[in-house]
Amino acid sequence: MHKAADRIRNVALVGHRGSGKTSLNEALLFVAGAVGRLGSVADGSTVSDSEPDERARQMSLQASVNSFEWLERRVNLLDTPGGPSFVADALAALRVCESAVFVVNAVMGVEVQTARLWKRAAELDLARLVFVNMLDRERADFFRTLESLKTAFGPHVVATEIPIGSEHDVEGVIDLIDMRAYRYEGTSRENCSEVGIADEQLAQAREYREKLMDEVAENSDALMARYLDGDEISHEEIVAALKDGTNHGLLFPVTCGVATANLGTNRLLDAIVEDLPSPVKHGAVDADGYLLEPDEHKELFAYVFKTRADPFAGRINLFRVYQGVIRHDSQLLNTRAHIKERIGQLSSPGVQQLHVEEFGPGDIGAVAKLKETRAGDWLAARDEPLRLPTIKLPAAVMAFAVAPRNKGDEEKMFAGLRRLQEEDPAIDLHRDPQTGEQIVAGLSQMHVEVIVDRLRSRFGVEVNLKPPRVPYQETIRAQARAHGRHKKQTGGRGQFGDCHIMIEPLPAGSGLEFVDAIKGGVIPAGFIPAVEKGVVEAMQSGAVAGYPVKDVKVTVYDGSYHPVDSSEMAFKLAAAQAMRDAMAQAGPALLEPIMLLTVSVPEEAVGEVIGDLNSRRGHPLGMEPTGGGMTEVKAEVPMAELLSYAPDLRAITGGQGEYTMEFLRYEEVPAHLAGKVAANPRQETLSA
Numbered sequence: 270m271h272k273a274a275d276r277i278r279n280v281a282l283v284g285h286r287g288s289g290k291t292s293l294n295e296a297l298l299f300v301a302g303a304v305g306r307l308g309s310v311a312d313g314s315t316v317s318d319s320e321p322d323e324r325a326r327q328m329s330l331q332a333s334v335n336s337f338e339w340l341e342r343r344v345n346l347l348d349t350p351g352g353p354s355f356v357a358d359a360l361a362a363l364r365v366c367e368s369a370v371f372v373v374n375a376v377m378g379v380e381v382q383t384a385r386l387w388k389r390a391a392e393l394d395l396a397r398l399v400f401v402n403m404l405d406r407e408r409a410d411f412f413r414t415l416e417s418l419k420t421a422f423g424p425h426v427v428a429t430e431i432p433i434g435s436e437h438d439v440e441g442v443i444d445l446i447d448m449r450a451y452r453y454e455g456t457s458r459e460n461c462s463e464v465g466i467a468d469e470q471l472a473q474a475r476e477y478r479e480k481l482m483d484e485v486a487e488n489s490d491a492l493m494a495r496y497l498d499g500d501e502i503s504h505e506e507i508v509a510a511l512k513d514g515t516n517h518g519l520l521f522p523v524t525c526g527v528a529t530a531n532l533g534t535n536r537l538l539d540a541i542v543e544d545l546p547s548p549v550k551h552g553a554v555d556a557d558g559y560l561l562e563p564d565e566h567k568e569l570f571a572y573v574f575k576t577r578a579d580p581f582a583g584r585i586n587l588f589r590v591y592q593g594v595i596r597h598d599s600q601l602l603n604t605r606a607h608i609k610e611r612i613g614q615l616s617s618p619g620v621q622q623l624h625v626e627e628f629g630p631g632d633i634g635a636v637a638k639l640k641e642t643r644a645g646d647w648l649a650a651r652d653e654p655l656r657l658p659t660i661k662l663p664a665a666v667m668a669f670a671v672a673p674r675n676k677g678d679e680e681k682m683f684a685g686l687r688r689l690q691e692e693d694p695a696i697d698l699h700r701d702p703q704t705g706e707q708i709v710a711g712l713s714q715m716h717v718e719v720i721v722d723r724l725r726s727r728f729g730v731e732v733n734l735k736p737p738r739v740p741y742q743e744t745i746r747a748q749a750r751a752h753g754r755h756k757k758q759t760g761g762r763g764q765f766g767d768c769h770i771m772i773e774p775l776p777a778g779s780g781l782e783f784v785d786a787i788k789g790g791v792i793p794a795g796f797i798p799a800v801e802k803g804v805v806e807a808m809q810s811g812a813v814a815g816y817p818v819k820d821v822k823v824t825v826y827d828g829s830y831h832p833v834d835s836s837e838m839a840f841k842l843a844a845a846q847a848m849r850d851a852m853a854q855a856g857p858a859l860l861e862p863i864m865l866l867t868v869s870v871p872e873e874a875v876g877e878v879i880g881d882l883n884s885r886r887g888h889p890l891g892m893e894p895t896g897g898g899m900t901e902v903k904a905e906v907p908m909a910e911l912l913s914y915a916p917d918l919r920a921i922t923g924g925q926g927e928y929t930m931e932f933l934r935y936e937e938v939p940a941h942l943a944g945k946v947a948a949n950p951r952q953e954t955l956s957a
């Protein structure tokens with residue numbers, strides 16, 4: 270029998286890079302008895318981060334799922350990477366969960382990625398709970414972190430516990446609901462014991478309890494009236510109101526602890542099963558108009574959210590059942606590939622890879638050995654095309670040309686790249702239309718380096734990377750009309766296609782919008798797709814410098830045809846010609862990617878670093894001391910100016926500077942530079 274949907278908790282651990290998610294994941298598994306010892310990230314002994322490259326880099330590179338039982342509930346806990354380059358997996362995890370635990374570093378407070386993921390979780394309507402981690406670190410401050418959470422996420426972020434002691438002397442936590450104190454000693458499962466609240470902390474605890482009660486009472490009119498009258502409110506009533514507010518995204522409880530010391534983690538585990546919603550409570554999921562209900566009697570729909578390559582089992586697909594029951598030894602349909610897949614063995618994901626006969630609605634499971642199925646697919650009882658709203662991923666702008674070191678490894682390299690892309694949809698693979706080279710694009714240089722490492726370690730292919738090229742784009746700034754006509758009469762059957770189009774600029778990020786405004790069949794409907802094809806082909810190469818053209822609305826509004834001579838090919842050629850003419854007249858503009866650069870440098874080098882960024886057409890956004898004599902400088906800089914930044918920064922800072930960058934947006938290239946780019950379409954000087 271499967272676990273009932275109201276006994277399941279799907280929870281994603283999310284947060285900024287290095288905030289302690291993997292360590293917390295480990296502690297929660299340890300407390301629940303799913304692992305026998307508390308592994309550590311530093312030793313490379315944690316359950317998640319099990320891949321060799323994750324251990325070597327001491328950071329999570331992909332999502333991992335562990336299922337275990339706690340208080341008769343089944344918890345599917347998803348550890349996600351905090352690094353912005355690996356955000357695809359964090360977003361995929363949020364999609365299949367009802368709730369998220371935000372892990373926040375108590376020294377740093379809310380960081381960039383925390384805020385971004387919060388926004389995504391809000392869009393998905395997830396219950397959110399915060400764990401303020403690393404209370405033991407120097408300069409850690411729970412209360413300052415709480416303030417930064419309120420500033421970022423509003424007044425309904427509220428502490429349900431506060432720490433006892435701080436930094437190296439942190440000892441435990443005070444539960445504000447029941448006003449009870451807990452002390453932790455050592456890291457064993459039995460390290461927690463109740464103690465009295467120290468007199469000197471009583472006033473502070475009362476103050477924060479009052480804030481909590483104000484917030485809880487706000488979620489229930491009845492409770493509010495009695496609270497204002499000064500009535501005693503019972504434990505059960507407080508918990509019920511807190512739970513209700515959390516489940517509806519009206520209130521965000523903040524807990525705290527030290528993941529690596531297993532401090533506060535037992536309480537978090539209880540909160541996960543008691544305060545966070547089940548799939549039933551969260552309710553039906555809207556898949557493109559089709560409501561999926563967590564009902565075991567309805568037909569099956571399961572969504573594959575993650576494909577992992579396992580060295581032993583081959584490709585493993587992790588799925589979430591939305592409706593119905595998935596059974597082992599059964600046959601299902603893949604609704605994208607329209608093929609039947611045989612479901613052999615099913616297993617519960619993670620450390621306790623137990624074979625499971627069936628998974629019910631709301632549950633998360635793993636299946637190996639499927640032929641075609643990969644992340645993003647639906648497995649279903651029948652071929653009903655379902656869609657969840659697409660997850661918007663950042664643009665893969667760090668593009669490198671790759672080639673195998675050994676001639677003859679081409680096929681192996683392509684196969685490897687395709688497999689890696691299955692695991693990570695943020696990777697973009699394409700051929701450079703100008704040079705014919707194979708391009709691998711990721712969200713950052715590190716992202717691409719991880720891909721190269723994996724090609725070597727998993728697929729045995731050594732590749733060379735050529736320096737990145739700038740992925741310029743083009744667009745138009747004005748409206749234009751053009752006429753294209755393709756006519757050939759060379760004996761026999763002729764060629765005839767004829768169309769009039771109008772093009773207009775669209776807002777950035779809109780891509781192509783193609784409108785068929787043909788009246789009276791002057792171009793027969795059957796040829797319209799050929800017209801669109803011609804337009805799309807012409808847009809591969811813009812009028813300024815031959816880069817792909819984006820953000821254009823194209824309306825085909827007139828034309829003519831010949832009953833015998835017209836063909837798809839003729840209409841495609843006519844449309845491409847019209848499009849090229851129209852683009853040349855429509856104020857074509859060259860666009861370049863602008864990056865957010867974050868540089869960490871010694872304080873004394875800040876002046877020179879900023880001066881250098883100014884000479885790179887950069888706009889400094891601000892700076893902040895980060896301790897240890899280091900300062901973090903943020904700036905917006907065109908990518909074209911950063912291709913050789915690493916050696917220059919090394920020279921300025923005597924090797925002590927570090928930087929990361931990520932894509933922000935496209936902006937028009939200043940006119941005096943656009944000419945230079947156009948004159949050098951292969952960017953040859955850059956790869957010198």
Ligand SMILES: Nc1nc2c(ncn2[C@@H]2O[C@H](COP(=O)(O)OP(=O)(O)OP(=O)(O)O)[C@@H](O)[C@H]2O)c(=O)[nH]1
Binds near residue numbers: 284402
């Ligand atoms: N002192 C202290 N160190 C911690 C704590 N939690 C994690 N760390 C350390 O912080 C570093 C990062 O921890 P991880 O658990 O890998 O952080 P993460 O959030 O999983 O990192 P990403 O997966 O890269 O986003 C490791 O060296 C941990 O040992 C904590 O509560 N206190």
Ligand SMILES: [Mg+2]
Binds near residue numbers: 329
């Ligand atoms: Mg991690």
